[in-house]
Amino acid sequence: MITRSAPGVHTCNQQTASDSWQMQLANCVTQPEKLLELLGLSPSLLPAAVNASKTFAMRIPRSYIARMEYGNPNDPLLKQVLPLEQELQEVAGFGIDPLGEQDKNPTEGVIHKYHGRLLLITSGACAVNCRFCFRRHFPYQDNQLSGRHLEEALNYIKNNRSIREVILSGGDPLAASDRRLRQLAEALADIPHVKVLRIHTRLPIVLPDRVTDDMLSWLGSTRLKTVIVLHCNHANEINGNVKTAIARLKQADITVLNQTVLLKGVNDTVVALVELSEALFDAGAMPYYLHLLDKVQGAAHFDVSRESAQDLVRGMMERCSGYLVPRLVQEIAGKTSKTIIPLN
Ligand code: SF4
Structure with missing residues (x-):
């Protein structure tokens, strides 16, 4: 503590x-x-x-x-x-595009890997630069979602009727201004087959004052069902301001989930993971995914083996209620969904 x-x-x-x-x-x-x-x-x-x-x-x-x-x-x-x-240090097996995203980039600012959902690189900026970030080498300069490229991205979504959910990602999408995000949410809501807006963000954790009245206003006025997936890795990240930010999101009828990256030296003990799940639940966010590290060049020292990860999650199951145990997952380039890692 x-x-x-x-x-x-x-x-x-x-x-x-x-x-x-x-x-x-x-x-x-x-x-x-x-x-x-x-x-x-x-x-x-x-x-x-x-x-x-x-x-x-x-x-x-x-x-x-x-x-x-x-x-x-x-x-x-x-x-x-x-x-x-x-x-x-260069480490074998750790590359600059660990998830093969640059092959799934149909138009600038769009990553389309999985059926039914698609990701928009809404902002290349972040409030914090996490040393383990799997997009630390991502060519954000070639993925600017503005002007003609934004139009192309919206047309791509309009022409793909299977896309039910649009995920705003980055960088951190909430690093963009509320004015820009409101316009984007309105444009997406105008596409009838889009039903869900999902936002992957670390900002309410690292800079909770980002959850402003303006932000809640555009989120609250869209017809789209809204899900915010936070990225919190340790219970010490959750202070009073973070709790207030999450409470405000929940009051605005937003589903709030959390994903965590398993990181050596940060959260790779049963105690740390249980404390994190309990702190998230107390704050109103459901622990959702526990990710094995994406093997990005520069982050090998954070890697926790699959076997150790399985042991840790089994340890969590012995210590807390099932709904506090996140699903252990790994993203594997080329797969059509995340891979759930079995525990036995
Ligand atoms: S906030 Fe997310 S996108 Fe930004 S550096 Fe951290 S992990 Fe990467």
Whole structure:
């Protein structure tokens, strides 16, 4: 548990009304030196952090840093975002497009892998750069969903009557402005065969002030059934502000689920996973998927073996109610759905 938070960083309760989510995004910590200073960590970590952040930039909201334990280099939130030398090692089996998404890209900004649903790369930006991100090498510059490309994407959906559900992804789709998201939701609602809007986002976890009245207004006014799939990996990520954000989503009649990535050194114990499920449920989000790491270049040091993952989920089943145990899954390039990993 967090015992001391970083001095000099706003805790969530200290955040003022003037700290809009856009301002908080603009004030993210991007210099490894600053991060180490805020957390009172050894400068010996600096050269590796600077090196690794040259290939995938460091980016962390201050309110997220405030949830880390001061002086602890093994803090489970810090480990998700601190660039390390290991990221620069090439490891066999870890590539730049682990899910084969770039072959399933029918038009710019669209990934169509599975029957009945399709993914729109709504924003290339994120509030936080997670070091294990499977899209850390994704060519966002070739997937800008605006102007002519947005029109092409909407036409693609109109012409594919099997598409029932549209998933906004990224980057983080909620990094886009509410004005843009409202327009997109309205355009999708105008396509009769689209019934469900799903949003995959880490923003309500890492920067909960993103759940604004404006956002709830466009979400609440669409005819589409709306599902938000959060991405939370550790119970320490869930503080009072996150609970408030989730409660507001639920009040707006949005289904709120969570997916977690199993990460070595972050959440690879039964205790950590049970605490996470309990904290999510207390906050109003259902634990949904526990993902094996996607084998992306730069993230091999987070990998947990399939056998260990199975043991962990079996351990969870002995410790908590079935509805708190997420489904253990893996995405395998070329498959027509996620692969559920059996436990026996
Ligand atoms: S928020 Fe999601 S898309 Fe962005 S870096 Fe983290 S895991 Fe990747």
